[in-house]
Every structure is written in C-alpha cells, then in structure tokens.
Amino acid sequence: MRFLIPFLLLVSCAPTVGPGSGPDGTLRAAFSDAGVAWAAGGRACVARQPSFTPVCPRxxxxxxxxxxxxxxxxGVPGLASLVTLDGAPATxxxxxxxxxxxxxVYREDGSAVDYAGAAAPGVRGRAAEALTGGDGEEYLLLGGRVVRVRDAATLPGQGFSSLNWRPGGVSGGTFREVGTETGSYRLTGTHLERVDAAGQVRARVPHGAGAVGRVGAWIVTVDTAGRVRVFGPDLGEQT
Incomplete structure (x- = not known):
C-alpha cells in the first residue's frame, strides 16, 4: 500500500486501543502506533504500518x-495462554x-494477570471487553455497563455494546468509535463519520460494520473479512 506524505493530525499521539467484541459479536480489534490486530471467527491477524499487510498465524x-x-x-483459551502474532515467538x-x-489480561472468572503472567487486579464477572483508557485506568464492559477496575465503580449509563477510547478515559456506546481532542470517528454500520466536539457530523464515507482506531496519524478500520482501510483526518482514503 502506498501512502501520501505524512501530515499533522490535530490530536495527540495515537493511543493503544483494544475494543472487544464488535456489534456483530465476532470481531475484536486493537490499534496502536504500530498497526492493527484483530480476531474474527477464532482467526487472528496483525497488519503493521506502513504497508498494513496482514499476517495471520495459525x-x-x-x-x-x-x-x-x-x-x-x-488470547487463546484452548491453550490457556497468550501468543505473539508476529515478531519473536513467545507464549x-x-x-x-x-x-x-x-x-x-482478564480471565473468564474475572481475575486478571499482566503480560508477564503475574496476578493483577480484576473485577468479578466475565468481561465482554477490556480497555486501557486515555487516563491510564483499566475499564471493563460487564453486562452492558462500564466498570473501572481500580475500585470496581460502575460508570453512568447502561445497555452499552462497545467500550470506546477517549483522551480522558473511555465511554460506553452502541457504535464503535475512537475519541480525539476535537471529537471522534465512529462506525454506524453504514458509514464512517468524523464528528466534532459538539456532536455534529463533519465528514462521512460509506463503510460497513467493523472496528475503528488510530494508528499514528491515520484513522484505520478493519472488518470481519479482514479488510483494512486507512483514512486521513478528513476521511480521505489512502490507497
């Protein structure tokens, strides 16, 4: 994939964003400055920038x-382990x-460990999603509610199907989206939209269901078929 000359995005450096199950219940994806990783139907892939070429280990x-x-x-429950998706093999x-x-890493009984396998605070119950928020706190989606792990506090609202990153923390929602200091980018199921801080849609392009996040200066999406799309801040698609 060839890219235009990099530009400045009017937001801070991209966060590591790891939403859980998508609205269709099959897609999980995570985004960082390095690229995007996703799992759908039990198959996992990673696509690193700038090429975004998928690597899908068995x-x-x-x-x-x-x-x-x-x-x-x-995360592979059948192996009771974490496994690297590319680079140096590790389990x-x-x-x-x-x-x-x-x-x-959150387990089925609500307990948690870190990436070295050492015990870490969790919350009772099986989490649908987990996310490290923009405030550095750990959050879970449990029973349609957002729970902060540190004190097991339930944030306002209910009936959420997604846990979305914000610069100041997270938000629960019914759309997949990622926040910025100036608004957000969201997938509605039919479009990818850029929304300003007042909630007004400033740009939109046709797009089906999937997950959205930030990879460096880019807005990146992935769907259950494994199609990765890359957009600029004004939703001009990079090809």
Whole structure:
C-alpha cells in the first residue's frame, strides 16, 4: 500500500486501543502506533504500518487481541495462554482468556494477570471487553455497563455494546468509535463519520460494520473479512 506524505493530525499521539467484541459479536480489534490486530471467527491477524499487510498465524480459537509494548498478542483459551502474532515467538501461560487491554489480561472468572503472567487486579464477572483508557485506568464492559477496575465503580449509563477510547478515559456506546481532542470517528454500520466536539457530523464515507482506531496519524478500520482501510483526518482514503 502506498501512502501520501505524512501530515499533522490535530490530536495527540495515537493511543493503544483494544475494543472487544464488535456489534456483530465476532470481531475484536486493537490499534496502536504500530498497526492493527484483530480476531474474527477464532482467526487472528496483525497488519503493521506502513504497508498494513496482514499476517495471520495459525492459532486455535483466538478470542481476544491487544498491543502491549509494541507487540501484538492473541488470547487463546484452548491453550490457556497468550501468543505473539508476529515478531519473536513467545507464549505466556495465563489461563482461559476472555478479554485483553494494553496492560492486563482478564480471565473468564474475572481475575486478571499482566503480560508477564503475574496476578493483577480484576473485577468479578466475565468481561465482554477490556480497555486501557486515555487516563491510564483499566475499564471493563460487564453486562452492558462500564466498570473501572481500580475500585470496581460502575460508570453512568447502561445497555452499552462497545467500550470506546477517549483522551480522558473511555465511554460506553452502541457504535464503535475512537475519541480525539476535537471529537471522534465512529462506525454506524453504514458509514464512517468524523464528528466534532459538539456532536455534529463533519465528514462521512460509506463503510460497513467493523472496528475503528488510530494508528499514528491515520484513522484505520478493519472488518470481519479482514479488510483494512486507512483514512486521513478528513476521511480521505489512502490507497
């Protein structure tokens, strides 16, 4: 994939963003400055920038993916382990994974470990999603509610199907989106939209269901078929 000359995006450096199950219940994706990783139907892939060429190792029944310290990891309950998706091969025994953030791995019983396999704080219950927010806190999506791991506090709102990164933390929602200091980018199921801080749609392009995040200066999406698309801040698609 060839790219235009890099430009300045009016947001801070891209976060590591790891949403869990998408609205269709099959797609999990995570984004970082290094690229995008995703899992759909038990198959996991990683695509690093600038080429965004997918690498899809043969792993059994992947349920979650995340980036940690520049490395893409997959959670494989059948192996009770984390496995690297590319680069130097590594496996970390962690138990039966259900969700992963940039800093922690959450197991089916709600307990958690870090990426070295050491015990870490968790929250009782099986998390649908996990995310390290823009404030550095750990958050889970449990029963349609957003829970902060540090004190098990439930944030306002309910009925959420997605956990979305924001510069000041996270937000629950029914759309996949990623926040910036000036608004957000969201997938509605029919379009990818750029929304300003007042909630007004400033740009939109046709796009089906999937996941969206930031990779460096780019807005990147991936769908369940593994199609990766790369956009500039005004939603001009890079080809």
């Amino acid at each position: 792993l059994p029944g992947v349920v979650a993916v995340a980036w940690h310290a520049g490395q893409a990891w997959a 970390v025994p962690v138990g039966r994974v259900t969700a992963m953030s940039a800093e922690r």
